[in-house]
Amino acid sequence: MSEDALIRKYFSFDANASALILGPGDDAALLRLPPGVCAISTDLFLQGAHFDSNTDPEDVGFKALAVNLSDLAAMGASPVCFTLALAMPRIDEPWLAGFSRGLQGLAQRYGIALAGGDLSCGALAATITVLGTLEGEASALRRDAAQVDDAVGVTGTLGDARLARLFPDRAGIESCVARLQRPEPRIAFGRRLRGHAHAAMDVSDGVLLDLRRLLQASRVGARVELAQVPLSAPVAAELSQHGNWFEILGGGEDYELVFTAPEHAWDAVQAAAASLDLPVARIGSVIAGSELHVTHDGAAVALPAELGHDHFTNPG
Protein backbone atom coordinates (compact mmCIF):
# COMPACT_ATOMS: atom_id res chain seq x y z
CA MET A 1 0.00 0.00 0.00
CA SER A 2 1.33 3.44 -0.89
CA GLU A 3 1.99 6.22 1.63
CA ASP A 4 -1.04 8.10 0.26
CA ALA A 5 -3.34 5.12 0.69
CA LEU A 6 -2.07 4.42 4.22
CA ILE A 7 -2.68 8.01 5.25
CA ARG A 8 -6.20 7.89 3.83
CA LYS A 9 -6.93 4.61 5.59
CA TYR A 10 -5.58 5.32 9.06
CA PHE A 11 -5.30 9.06 9.46
CA SER A 12 -8.34 10.57 7.80
CA PHE A 13 -10.54 10.57 10.86
CA ASP A 14 -13.15 13.24 11.15
CA ALA A 15 -11.85 16.67 11.87
CA ASN A 16 -14.50 17.86 14.28
CA ALA A 17 -12.64 21.17 14.58
CA SER A 18 -14.32 24.22 13.16
CA ALA A 19 -10.91 25.84 12.74
CA LEU A 20 -9.84 23.47 9.94
CA ILE A 21 -10.41 24.82 6.42
CA LEU A 22 -8.36 22.17 4.63
CA GLY A 23 -7.21 18.94 6.28
CA PRO A 24 -4.53 16.36 5.46
CA GLY A 25 -3.73 15.52 1.83
CA ASP A 26 -2.39 18.80 0.49
CA ASP A 27 1.09 20.27 0.93
CA ALA A 28 -0.08 21.97 4.11
CA ALA A 29 -3.30 22.14 6.11
CA LEU A 30 -5.16 25.43 6.35
CA LEU A 31 -6.70 26.80 9.54
CA ARG A 32 -8.64 29.83 10.59
CA LEU A 33 -7.63 30.44 14.20
CA PRO A 34 -9.66 32.52 16.63
CA PRO A 35 -8.04 35.89 17.40
CA GLY A 36 -5.64 35.88 20.30
CA VAL A 37 -2.41 34.18 21.14
CA CYS A 38 -1.38 30.88 19.59
CA ALA A 39 0.60 28.20 21.49
CA ILE A 40 2.71 25.56 19.73
CA SER A 41 4.63 22.61 21.12
CA THR A 42 6.27 19.46 19.78
CA ASP A 43 7.26 16.16 21.40
CA LEU A 44 9.04 13.07 20.22
CA PHE A 45 7.64 9.69 21.20
CA LEU A 46 10.18 6.99 20.42
CA GLN A 47 10.21 3.24 20.74
CA GLY A 48 13.02 2.37 23.11
CA ALA A 49 12.89 5.69 24.93
CA HIS A 50 9.18 6.32 25.58
CA PHE A 51 7.57 2.99 24.88
CA ASP A 52 8.71 -0.50 23.97
CA SER A 53 7.83 -3.14 21.43
CA ASN A 54 5.32 -4.72 23.83
CA THR A 55 3.33 -1.53 24.36
CA ASP A 56 -0.23 -1.74 23.06
CA PRO A 57 -0.25 0.46 19.91
CA GLU A 58 -3.53 2.01 21.07
CA ASP A 59 -1.76 3.20 24.22
CA VAL A 60 1.12 4.52 22.09
CA GLY A 61 -1.30 6.57 19.98
CA PHE A 62 -3.12 7.89 23.04
CA LYS A 63 0.01 8.81 24.99
CA ALA A 64 1.89 10.36 22.03
CA LEU A 65 -0.91 12.91 21.79
CA ALA A 66 -1.55 13.17 25.55
CA VAL A 67 2.02 14.26 26.37
CA ASN A 68 1.73 17.03 23.79
CA LEU A 69 -1.66 18.16 25.08
CA SER A 70 -0.14 18.24 28.55
CA ASP A 71 2.26 20.95 27.32
CA LEU A 72 -0.68 23.05 26.15
CA ALA A 73 -2.44 22.46 29.48
CA ALA A 74 0.63 23.82 31.25
CA MET A 75 0.30 27.10 29.32
CA GLY A 76 -3.45 27.36 29.92
CA ALA A 77 -4.11 26.94 26.18
CA SER A 78 -7.02 25.23 24.43
CA PRO A 79 -5.94 22.69 21.80
CA VAL A 80 -7.06 23.25 18.20
CA CYS A 81 -5.22 20.75 16.01
CA PHE A 82 -2.09 18.64 15.68
CA THR A 83 0.25 17.20 13.07
CA LEU A 84 1.78 13.72 13.14
CA ALA A 85 5.09 12.57 11.68
CA LEU A 86 5.32 8.80 11.93
CA ALA A 87 8.35 6.69 11.10
CA MET A 88 8.05 2.93 11.03
CA PRO A 89 10.44 0.26 9.79
CA ARG A 90 7.81 -1.56 7.72
CA ILE A 91 4.09 -1.32 7.16
CA ASP A 92 2.39 -3.07 10.07
CA GLU A 93 -1.31 -2.54 9.50
CA PRO A 94 -2.58 -4.03 12.79
CA TRP A 95 -0.17 -1.72 14.65
CA LEU A 96 -1.26 1.28 12.58
CA ALA A 97 -4.92 0.48 13.19
CA GLY A 98 -4.39 0.36 16.96
CA PHE A 99 -2.23 3.48 17.01
CA SER A 100 -4.85 5.33 14.98
CA ARG A 101 -7.65 4.27 17.37
CA GLY A 102 -5.76 5.53 20.41
CA LEU A 103 -4.90 8.82 18.75
CA GLN A 104 -8.38 9.35 17.39
CA GLY A 105 -10.10 8.57 20.68
CA LEU A 106 -8.21 11.27 22.54
CA ALA A 107 -8.42 13.76 19.65
CA GLN A 108 -12.19 13.39 19.48
CA ARG A 109 -12.55 13.87 23.22
CA TYR A 110 -10.99 17.33 22.85
CA GLY A 111 -12.55 18.06 19.45
CA ILE A 112 -9.18 18.61 17.80
CA ALA A 113 -8.27 17.88 14.21
CA LEU A 114 -5.37 15.98 12.67
CA ALA A 115 -4.16 18.77 10.40
CA GLY A 116 -1.62 16.79 8.43
CA GLY A 117 1.22 14.42 8.66
CA ASP A 118 4.07 12.53 7.16
CA LEU A 119 4.79 8.82 7.06
CA SER A 120 8.24 7.45 6.34
CA CYS A 121 10.41 4.39 6.66
CA GLY A 122 12.60 4.37 9.79
CA ALA A 123 12.88 3.38 13.45
CA LEU A 124 9.43 3.49 15.09
CA ALA A 125 8.78 7.04 16.30
CA ALA A 126 5.83 9.43 16.42
CA THR A 127 6.45 13.15 16.54
CA ILE A 128 3.38 15.24 17.27
CA THR A 129 3.12 19.01 17.11
CA VAL A 130 0.08 20.60 18.78
CA LEU A 131 -1.38 24.02 18.17
CA GLY A 132 -3.59 25.73 20.71
CA THR A 133 -5.04 29.15 21.39
CA LEU A 134 -5.40 31.38 24.40
CA GLU A 135 -8.47 33.53 24.18
CA GLY A 136 -9.21 36.57 26.25
CA GLU A 137 -6.90 38.81 28.15
CA ALA A 138 -5.63 36.68 31.02
CA SER A 139 -2.01 35.80 30.43
CA ALA A 140 -0.48 32.45 29.60
CA LEU A 141 0.95 30.25 32.36
CA ARG A 142 4.64 30.76 31.74
CA ARG A 143 7.30 29.10 33.83
CA ASP A 144 9.24 32.32 34.43
CA ALA A 145 6.55 34.16 36.40
CA ALA A 146 6.65 32.60 39.89
CA GLN A 147 6.83 35.17 42.70
CA VAL A 148 8.19 35.05 46.23
CA ASP A 149 5.54 33.89 48.76
CA ASP A 150 3.50 32.07 46.09
CA ALA A 151 2.12 28.72 47.16
CA VAL A 152 3.47 25.76 45.15
CA GLY A 153 0.69 23.44 44.06
CA VAL A 154 0.40 20.18 42.14
CA THR A 155 -2.56 18.37 40.62
CA GLY A 156 -3.48 14.72 41.02
CA THR A 157 -1.04 12.25 42.54
CA LEU A 158 2.63 11.79 41.71
CA GLY A 159 4.78 8.72 41.23
CA ASP A 160 2.10 6.39 39.87
CA ALA A 161 3.68 6.01 36.44
CA ARG A 162 7.07 5.39 37.99
CA LEU A 163 5.73 2.65 40.26
CA ALA A 164 4.17 0.99 37.22
CA ARG A 165 7.50 1.20 35.34
CA LEU A 166 9.41 -0.30 38.27
CA PHE A 167 6.98 -3.13 39.07
CA PRO A 168 4.88 -3.76 35.98
CA ASP A 169 3.66 -7.12 37.21
CA ARG A 170 2.88 -6.22 40.83
CA ALA A 171 -0.68 -7.00 41.89
CA GLY A 172 -2.86 -4.16 43.12
CA ILE A 173 -1.26 -1.34 41.14
CA GLU A 174 -3.57 -1.49 38.13
CA SER A 175 -4.52 2.16 38.65
CA CYS A 176 -0.85 3.12 38.38
CA VAL A 177 -0.40 1.07 35.20
CA ALA A 178 -3.42 2.84 33.73
CA ARG A 179 -1.89 6.23 34.51
CA LEU A 180 1.41 5.19 32.89
CA GLN A 181 -0.40 4.00 29.78
CA ARG A 182 -2.97 6.77 29.45
CA PRO A 183 -2.02 9.97 31.26
CA GLU A 184 -4.80 12.54 31.34
CA PRO A 185 -3.73 15.97 30.09
CA ARG A 186 -4.99 18.64 32.53
CA ILE A 187 -6.39 20.88 29.81
CA ALA A 188 -9.52 22.04 31.65
CA PHE A 189 -7.66 22.81 34.87
CA GLY A 190 -4.88 24.63 32.99
CA ARG A 191 -7.48 26.92 31.44
CA ARG A 192 -9.04 27.57 34.86
CA LEU A 193 -5.64 28.38 36.40
CA ARG A 194 -5.20 31.39 34.13
CA GLY A 195 -5.86 34.56 36.06
CA HIS A 196 -5.15 32.77 39.36
CA ALA A 197 -1.73 31.13 39.05
CA HIS A 198 1.47 33.02 38.27
CA ALA A 199 3.47 30.16 36.74
CA ALA A 200 2.98 26.56 35.71
CA MET A 201 4.58 23.66 33.88
CA ASP A 202 3.75 20.05 33.38
CA VAL A 203 5.44 17.30 35.38
CA SER A 204 7.04 15.17 32.69
CA ASP A 205 10.52 14.47 34.06
CA GLY A 206 9.91 14.37 37.85
CA VAL A 207 8.27 16.97 40.07
CA LEU A 208 11.44 18.20 41.77
CA LEU A 209 13.42 18.48 38.52
CA ASP A 210 10.55 20.24 36.78
CA LEU A 211 9.91 22.54 39.74
CA ARG A 212 13.60 23.43 39.81
CA ARG A 213 13.39 24.37 36.11
CA LEU A 214 10.42 26.61 36.91
CA LEU A 215 12.30 28.22 39.82
CA GLN A 216 15.39 28.81 37.69
CA ALA A 217 13.32 30.41 34.93
CA SER A 218 11.65 32.63 37.54
CA ARG A 219 14.91 33.35 39.47
CA VAL A 220 13.43 32.29 42.79
CA GLY A 221 13.76 29.39 45.23
CA ALA A 222 11.24 27.22 47.08
CA ARG A 223 10.64 25.08 50.13
CA VAL A 224 8.91 21.76 49.51
CA GLU A 225 7.60 19.39 52.18
CA LEU A 226 7.59 15.78 50.95
CA ALA A 227 4.84 14.83 53.40
CA GLN A 228 2.51 17.16 51.47
CA VAL A 229 3.16 15.53 48.09
CA PRO A 230 -0.10 13.86 47.00
CA LEU A 231 0.25 10.11 46.62
CA SER A 232 -2.01 7.31 45.51
CA ALA A 233 -2.46 4.41 47.93
CA PRO A 234 -0.04 2.09 46.04
CA VAL A 235 2.69 4.74 45.92
CA ALA A 236 2.16 5.67 49.59
CA ALA A 237 2.45 1.97 50.53
CA GLU A 238 5.66 1.58 48.53
CA LEU A 239 7.20 4.69 50.11
CA SER A 240 6.23 3.71 53.64
CA GLN A 241 7.98 0.37 53.12
CA HIS A 242 11.08 1.43 51.19
CA GLY A 243 11.06 5.21 51.51
CA ASN A 244 12.90 5.83 48.24
CA TRP A 245 11.24 9.18 47.50
CA PHE A 246 13.64 10.37 44.83
CA GLU A 247 13.44 7.10 42.93
CA ILE A 248 9.65 7.31 42.83
CA LEU A 249 9.20 11.04 42.26
CA GLY A 250 12.12 11.31 39.82
CA GLY A 251 10.78 8.91 37.22
CA GLY A 252 8.62 11.48 35.53
CA GLU A 253 5.69 10.71 33.24
CA ASP A 254 3.19 12.07 35.79
CA TYR A 255 1.78 14.66 33.35
CA GLU A 256 0.27 16.55 36.25
CA LEU A 257 0.72 20.31 36.58
CA VAL A 258 3.03 22.01 39.07
CA PHE A 259 2.17 25.67 39.54
CA THR A 260 2.61 28.65 41.80
CA ALA A 261 -0.19 30.96 42.87
CA PRO A 262 -0.39 33.83 45.34
CA GLU A 263 -1.94 33.12 48.76
CA HIS A 264 -5.03 35.15 48.00
CA ALA A 265 -5.77 33.04 44.90
CA TRP A 266 -5.47 29.66 46.59
CA ASP A 267 -9.18 29.37 47.42
CA ALA A 268 -10.08 30.07 43.80
CA VAL A 269 -7.55 27.45 42.64
CA GLN A 270 -9.08 24.87 44.96
CA ALA A 271 -12.58 25.74 43.84
CA ALA A 272 -11.56 25.35 40.17
CA ALA A 273 -10.02 21.97 40.90
CA ALA A 274 -13.03 20.82 42.93
CA SER A 275 -15.36 21.73 40.06
CA LEU A 276 -13.37 19.32 37.88
CA ASP A 277 -13.12 16.58 40.55
CA LEU A 278 -9.35 16.98 40.37
CA PRO A 279 -7.38 16.98 43.61
CA VAL A 280 -4.82 19.75 44.12
CA ALA A 281 -2.30 19.87 46.92
CA ARG A 282 -0.11 22.61 48.26
CA ILE A 283 3.40 21.18 48.60
CA GLY A 284 5.43 24.27 49.47
CA SER A 285 6.15 27.95 49.02
CA VAL A 286 8.26 30.12 46.78
CA ILE A 287 11.11 31.91 48.58
CA ALA A 288 13.73 34.45 47.60
CA GLY A 289 17.07 33.16 46.37
CA SER A 290 17.71 30.23 44.09
CA GLU A 291 17.65 27.19 46.38
CA LEU A 292 15.22 24.30 46.43
CA HIS A 293 14.91 23.24 50.10
CA VAL A 294 13.19 19.91 50.63
CA THR A 295 12.00 18.68 54.02
CA HIS A 296 10.28 15.52 55.16
CA ASP A 297 8.09 16.02 58.23
CA GLY A 298 10.06 19.19 58.82
CA ALA A 299 13.54 17.61 58.68
CA ALA A 300 15.88 18.77 55.90
CA VAL A 301 16.49 16.22 53.15
CA ALA A 302 19.63 16.24 51.00
CA LEU A 303 18.85 16.21 47.27
CA PRO A 304 20.48 13.64 45.01
CA ALA A 305 22.63 14.80 42.08
CA GLU A 306 19.96 13.75 39.59
CA LEU A 307 16.50 14.95 40.51
CA GLY A 308 14.67 13.41 37.61
CA HIS A 309 14.72 12.04 34.13
CA ASP A 310 16.96 13.80 31.62
CA HIS A 311 16.65 12.37 28.13
CA PHE A 312 20.38 12.22 27.64
CA THR A 313 21.95 11.90 31.08
CA ASN A 314 19.52 9.03 31.86
CA PRO A 315 18.58 7.64 28.47
CA GLY A 316 15.84 5.04 28.35
Added chain:
Amino acid sequence: MSEDALIRKYFSFDANASALILGPGDDAALLRLPPGVCAISTDLFLQGAHFDSNTDPEDVGFKALAVNLSDLAAMGASPVCFTLALAMPRIDEPWLAGFSRGLQGLAQRYGIALAGGDLSCGALAATITVLGTLEGEASALRRDAAQVDDAVGVTGTLGDARLARLFPDRAGIESCVARLQRPEPRIAFGRRLRGHAHAAMDVSDGVLLDLRRLLQASRVGARVELAQVPLSAPVAAELSQHGNWFEILGGGEDYELVFTAPEHAWDAVQAAAASLDLPVARIGSVIAGSELHVTHDGAAVALPAELGHDHFTNPG
Protein backbone atom coordinates in the same frame (compact mmCIF):
# COMPACT_ATOMS: atom_id res chain seq x y z
CA MET B 1 25.43 17.98 28.98
CA SER B 2 21.71 17.96 29.82
CA GLU B 3 18.91 18.29 27.28
CA ASP B 4 18.19 21.82 28.59
CA ALA B 5 21.80 22.91 28.17
CA LEU B 6 22.06 21.42 24.68
CA ILE B 7 18.93 23.24 23.59
CA ARG B 8 20.26 26.53 24.96
CA LYS B 9 23.61 26.01 23.27
CA TYR B 10 22.52 24.93 19.80
CA PHE B 11 18.93 25.98 19.32
CA SER B 12 18.58 29.40 20.94
CA PHE B 13 19.39 31.39 17.85
CA ASP B 14 17.84 34.79 17.50
CA ALA B 15 14.16 34.79 16.79
CA ASN B 16 13.99 37.59 14.26
CA ALA B 17 10.27 37.02 13.93
CA SER B 18 7.97 39.68 15.26
CA ALA B 19 5.24 37.07 15.71
CA LEU B 20 7.05 35.27 18.54
CA ILE B 21 5.94 36.36 22.02
CA LEU B 22 7.68 33.54 23.89
CA GLY B 23 10.32 31.31 22.30
CA PRO B 24 11.78 27.91 23.21
CA GLY B 25 12.24 26.93 26.85
CA ASP B 26 8.69 26.86 28.17
CA ASP B 27 6.09 24.09 27.75
CA ALA B 28 4.95 25.74 24.52
CA ALA B 29 5.95 28.76 22.47
CA LEU B 30 3.52 31.66 22.16
CA LEU B 31 2.81 33.52 18.92
CA ARG B 32 0.67 36.38 17.81
CA LEU B 33 -0.21 35.58 14.19
CA PRO B 34 -1.40 38.16 11.70
CA PRO B 35 -5.11 37.84 10.90
CA GLY B 36 -5.91 35.54 8.01
CA VAL B 37 -5.45 31.90 7.26
CA CYS B 38 -2.74 29.80 8.88
CA ALA B 39 -0.91 26.96 7.04
CA ILE B 40 0.81 24.09 8.87
CA SER B 41 2.92 21.23 7.55
CA THR B 42 5.27 18.62 8.96
CA ASP B 43 8.03 16.51 7.40
CA LEU B 44 10.28 13.77 8.66
CA PHE B 45 13.94 13.89 7.72
CA LEU B 46 15.57 10.57 8.57
CA GLN B 47 19.09 9.23 8.32
CA GLY B 48 18.96 6.22 5.99
CA ALA B 49 15.90 7.50 4.12
CA HIS B 50 16.61 11.19 3.43
CA PHE B 51 20.31 11.54 4.17
CA ASP B 52 23.15 9.25 5.15
CA SER B 53 25.91 9.19 7.71
CA ASN B 54 28.31 10.94 5.31
CA THR B 55 26.02 13.92 4.71
CA ASP B 56 27.45 17.20 5.98
CA PRO B 57 25.35 18.04 9.09
CA GLU B 58 25.06 21.65 7.87
CA ASP B 59 23.37 20.35 4.71
CA VAL B 60 21.09 18.15 6.86
CA GLY B 61 20.01 21.18 8.91
CA PHE B 62 19.43 23.28 5.80
CA LYS B 63 17.50 20.64 3.89
CA ALA B 64 15.36 19.48 6.84
CA LEU B 65 13.94 23.01 7.00
CA ALA B 66 13.98 23.61 3.22
CA VAL B 67 11.72 20.66 2.43
CA ASN B 68 9.18 21.95 4.95
CA LEU B 69 9.34 25.49 3.61
CA SER B 70 8.77 24.02 0.16
CA ASP B 71 5.38 22.76 1.37
CA LEU B 72 4.42 26.27 2.47
CA ALA B 73 5.64 27.65 -0.87
CA ALA B 74 3.32 25.22 -2.63
CA MET B 75 0.34 26.72 -0.76
CA GLY B 76 1.43 30.30 -1.41
CA ALA B 77 1.99 30.85 2.32
CA SER B 78 4.60 32.99 4.08
CA PRO B 79 6.58 31.13 6.76
CA VAL B 80 6.39 32.46 10.33
CA CYS B 81 8.06 29.90 12.58
CA PHE B 82 8.92 26.24 12.98
CA THR B 83 9.41 23.58 15.64
CA LEU B 84 12.13 20.93 15.64
CA ALA B 85 12.02 17.44 17.16
CA LEU B 86 15.48 15.90 16.96
CA ALA B 87 16.37 12.33 17.88
CA MET B 88 20.00 11.30 18.00
CA PRO B 89 21.62 8.12 19.32
CA ARG B 90 24.24 9.99 21.40
CA ILE B 91 25.30 13.59 21.91
CA ASP B 92 27.58 14.51 19.02
CA GLU B 93 28.37 18.17 19.53
CA PRO B 94 30.26 18.78 16.27
CA TRP B 95 27.30 17.31 14.38
CA LEU B 96 24.83 19.42 16.40
CA ALA B 97 26.87 22.55 15.75
CA GLY B 98 26.86 21.94 11.99
CA PHE B 99 23.18 21.02 11.91
CA SER B 100 22.33 24.16 13.88
CA ARG B 101 24.36 26.36 11.49
CA GLY B 102 22.56 24.99 8.43
CA LEU B 103 19.16 25.37 10.06
CA GLN B 104 19.88 28.84 11.36
CA GLY B 105 21.24 30.10 8.06
CA LEU B 106 18.07 29.24 6.19
CA ALA B 107 15.77 30.38 9.03
CA GLN B 108 17.45 33.78 9.16
CA ARG B 109 17.17 34.22 5.42
CA TYR B 110 13.38 33.97 5.75
CA GLY B 111 13.20 35.76 9.10
CA ILE B 112 11.48 32.82 10.78
CA ALA B 113 11.79 31.77 14.40
CA LEU B 114 12.52 28.42 15.99
CA ALA B 115 9.46 28.32 18.23
CA GLY B 116 10.39 25.27 20.25
CA GLY B 117 11.60 21.77 20.10
CA ASP B 118 12.36 18.47 21.67
CA LEU B 119 15.58 16.49 21.84
CA SER B 120 15.64 12.81 22.62
CA CYS B 121 17.74 9.69 22.37
CA GLY B 122 17.03 7.57 19.27
CA ALA B 123 17.91 6.90 15.64
CA LEU B 124 19.04 10.13 13.96
CA ALA B 125 15.96 11.97 12.67
CA ALA B 126 14.77 15.56 12.49
CA THR B 127 11.06 16.29 12.31
CA ILE B 128 10.20 19.88 11.52
CA THR B 129 6.76 21.46 11.61
CA VAL B 130 6.36 24.82 9.89
CA LEU B 131 3.67 27.41 10.42
CA GLY B 132 2.87 30.03 7.81
CA THR B 133 0.20 32.59 7.07
CA LEU B 134 -1.73 33.65 4.01
CA GLU B 135 -2.65 37.29 4.18
CA GLY B 136 -5.23 39.03 2.06
CA GLU B 137 -8.10 37.60 0.15
CA ALA B 138 -6.49 35.63 -2.68
CA SER B 139 -6.96 31.93 -2.04
CA ALA B 140 -4.38 29.33 -1.13
CA LEU B 141 -2.81 27.16 -3.84
CA ARG B 142 -4.59 23.89 -3.18
CA ARG B 143 -3.94 20.78 -5.21
CA ASP B 144 -7.63 20.08 -5.85
CA ALA B 145 -8.38 23.22 -7.88
CA ALA B 146 -6.92 22.52 -11.33
CA GLN B 147 -9.35 23.19 -14.18
CA VAL B 148 -9.67 21.80 -17.70
CA ASP B 149 -7.61 23.84 -20.22
CA ASP B 150 -5.23 25.16 -17.56
CA ALA B 151 -1.59 25.27 -18.59
CA VAL B 152 0.67 22.99 -16.52
CA GLY B 153 3.81 24.80 -15.42
CA VAL B 154 6.93 23.97 -13.45
CA THR B 155 9.66 26.14 -11.93
CA GLY B 156 13.41 25.72 -12.28
CA THR B 157 14.87 22.53 -13.73
CA LEU B 158 14.00 18.94 -12.86
CA GLY B 159 16.13 15.86 -12.30
CA ASP B 160 19.24 17.57 -10.92
CA ALA B 161 19.00 16.03 -7.46
CA ARG B 162 18.39 12.61 -8.97
CA LEU B 163 21.45 12.86 -11.21
CA ALA B 164 23.52 13.78 -8.16
CA ARG B 165 22.13 10.78 -6.25
CA LEU B 166 22.90 8.41 -9.13
CA PHE B 167 26.41 9.67 -9.92
CA PRO B 168 27.68 11.47 -6.80
CA ASP B 169 31.30 11.41 -8.01
CA ARG B 170 30.77 12.40 -11.64
CA ALA B 171 32.77 15.45 -12.73
CA GLY B 172 30.88 18.46 -14.05
CA ILE B 173 27.64 17.99 -12.07
CA GLU B 174 28.57 20.16 -9.09
CA SER B 175 25.49 22.31 -9.69
CA CYS B 176 23.30 19.20 -9.41
CA VAL B 177 25.02 18.13 -6.19
CA ALA B 178 24.40 21.60 -4.77
CA ARG B 179 20.71 21.34 -5.59
CA LEU B 180 20.51 17.92 -3.94
CA GLN B 181 22.21 19.24 -0.81
CA ARG B 182 20.52 22.64 -0.58
CA PRO B 183 17.22 22.84 -2.43
CA GLU B 184 15.79 26.34 -2.59
CA PRO B 185 12.18 26.57 -1.39
CA ARG B 186 10.16 28.63 -3.87
CA ILE B 187 8.52 30.80 -1.21
CA ALA B 188 8.56 34.10 -3.11
CA PHE B 189 7.22 32.57 -6.30
CA GLY B 190 4.53 30.64 -4.42
CA ARG B 191 3.26 33.90 -2.95
CA ARG B 192 3.23 35.53 -6.41
CA LEU B 193 1.32 32.60 -7.91
CA ARG B 194 -1.68 33.30 -5.69
CA GLY B 195 -4.39 35.00 -7.68
CA HIS B 196 -2.93 33.64 -10.95
CA ALA B 197 -2.61 29.87 -10.56
CA HIS B 198 -5.50 27.54 -9.79
CA ALA B 199 -3.55 24.68 -8.19
CA ALA B 200 -0.01 23.91 -7.11
CA MET B 201 2.11 21.42 -5.20
CA ASP B 202 5.78 20.94 -4.65
CA VAL B 203 7.78 18.34 -6.57
CA SER B 204 9.19 16.15 -3.84
CA ASP B 205 8.62 12.63 -5.17
CA GLY B 206 8.99 13.10 -8.95
CA VAL B 207 7.15 15.50 -11.22
CA LEU B 208 4.91 12.93 -12.91
CA LEU B 209 3.92 11.24 -9.64
CA ASP B 210 3.25 14.58 -7.96
CA LEU B 211 1.36 15.92 -10.97
CA ARG B 212 -0.76 12.78 -11.02
CA ARG B 213 -1.61 13.37 -7.34
CA LEU B 214 -2.66 16.92 -8.22
CA LEU B 215 -4.79 15.68 -11.14
CA GLN B 216 -6.46 13.02 -8.97
CA ALA B 217 -7.26 15.59 -6.28
CA SER B 218 -8.74 17.88 -8.94
CA ARG B 219 -10.53 15.05 -10.83
CA VAL B 220 -8.98 15.98 -14.16
CA GLY B 221 -6.34 14.62 -16.54
CA ALA B 222 -3.40 16.18 -18.39
CA ARG B 223 -1.15 15.94 -21.41
CA VAL B 224 2.57 16.42 -20.76
CA GLU B 225 5.29 16.77 -23.41
CA LEU B 226 8.66 15.55 -22.10
CA ALA B 227 10.55 17.73 -24.58
CA GLN B 228 9.15 20.76 -22.72
CA VAL B 229 10.40 19.65 -19.30
CA PRO B 230 13.10 22.14 -18.22
CA LEU B 231 16.48 20.48 -17.76
CA SER B 232 19.88 21.66 -16.63
CA ALA B 233 22.79 21.00 -19.00
CA PRO B 234 24.09 17.96 -17.05
CA VAL B 235 20.64 16.34 -16.94
CA ALA B 236 20.02 17.11 -20.63
CA ALA B 237 23.38 15.52 -21.50
CA GLU B 238 22.60 12.41 -19.46
CA LEU B 239 19.16 12.05 -21.06
CA SER B 240 20.46 12.58 -24.61
CA GLN B 241 22.94 9.75 -24.00
CA HIS B 242 20.85 7.26 -22.07
CA GLY B 243 17.33 8.58 -22.46
CA ASN B 244 16.05 7.15 -19.17
CA TRP B 245 13.49 9.87 -18.50
CA PHE B 246 11.50 8.09 -15.84
CA GLU B 247 14.61 7.15 -13.88
CA ILE B 248 15.76 10.78 -13.82
CA LEU B 249 12.41 12.52 -13.32
CA GLY B 250 11.11 9.91 -10.87
CA GLY B 251 13.79 10.38 -8.24
CA GLY B 252 12.10 13.33 -6.61
CA GLU B 253 13.81 15.83 -4.33
CA ASP B 254 13.47 18.61 -6.91
CA TYR B 255 11.51 20.89 -4.56
CA GLU B 256 10.32 22.92 -7.50
CA LEU B 257 6.64 23.81 -7.89
CA VAL B 258 4.27 22.20 -10.37
CA PHE B 259 1.15 24.28 -10.92
CA THR B 260 -1.78 24.86 -13.22
CA ALA B 261 -2.94 28.29 -14.36
CA PRO B 262 -5.53 29.43 -16.88
CA GLU B 263 -4.28 30.58 -20.29
CA HIS B 264 -5.10 34.21 -19.62
CA ALA B 265 -2.90 34.21 -16.50
CA TRP B 266 0.19 32.72 -18.13
CA ASP B 267 1.76 36.08 -19.01
CA ALA B 268 1.38 37.23 -15.41
CA VAL B 269 2.93 33.96 -14.18
CA GLN B 270 5.90 34.44 -16.48
CA ALA B 271 6.32 38.05 -15.40
CA ALA B 272 6.27 37.03 -11.72
CA ALA B 273 8.90 34.37 -12.36
CA ALA B 274 11.06 36.75 -14.41
CA SER B 275 11.00 39.31 -11.59
CA LEU B 276 12.53 36.64 -9.34
CA ASP B 277 15.04 35.41 -11.96
CA LEU B 278 13.33 32.02 -11.74
CA PRO B 279 12.68 30.11 -14.97
CA VAL B 280 9.21 28.67 -15.49
CA ALA B 281 8.24 26.28 -18.27
CA ARG B 282 4.94 25.17 -19.64
CA ILE B 283 5.05 21.39 -19.90
CA GLY B 284 1.45 20.57 -20.80
CA SER B 285 -2.25 21.18 -20.39
CA VAL B 286 -5.07 20.00 -18.16
CA ILE B 287 -7.70 17.92 -19.94
CA ALA B 288 -11.02 16.40 -19.00
CA GLY B 289 -11.00 12.84 -17.69
CA SER B 290 -8.51 11.24 -15.36
CA GLU B 291 -5.64 10.19 -17.63
CA LEU B 292 -2.07 11.46 -17.64
CA HIS B 293 -0.92 11.31 -21.30
CA VAL B 294 2.81 11.73 -21.81
CA THR B 295 4.42 12.37 -25.17
CA HIS B 296 8.01 12.86 -26.28
CA ASP B 297 8.34 15.03 -29.37
CA GLY B 298 4.68 14.28 -30.00
CA ALA B 299 4.93 10.48 -29.78
CA ALA B 300 3.00 8.75 -27.00
CA VAL B 301 5.14 7.32 -24.22
CA ALA B 302 3.99 4.42 -22.02
CA LEU B 303 4.23 5.19 -18.32
CA PRO B 304 6.05 2.81 -15.97
CA ALA B 305 4.16 1.26 -13.04
CA GLU B 306 6.06 3.44 -10.56
CA LEU B 307 6.16 7.07 -11.56
CA GLY B 308 8.22 8.30 -8.65
CA HIS B 309 9.40 7.85 -5.14
CA ASP B 310 6.93 6.40 -2.65
CA HIS B 311 8.33 6.24 0.87
CA PHE B 312 7.13 2.71 1.38
CA THR B 313 6.93 1.05 -2.01
CA ASN B 314 10.47 2.29 -2.79
CA PRO B 315 12.06 2.74 0.62
CA GLY B 316 15.49 4.32 0.76
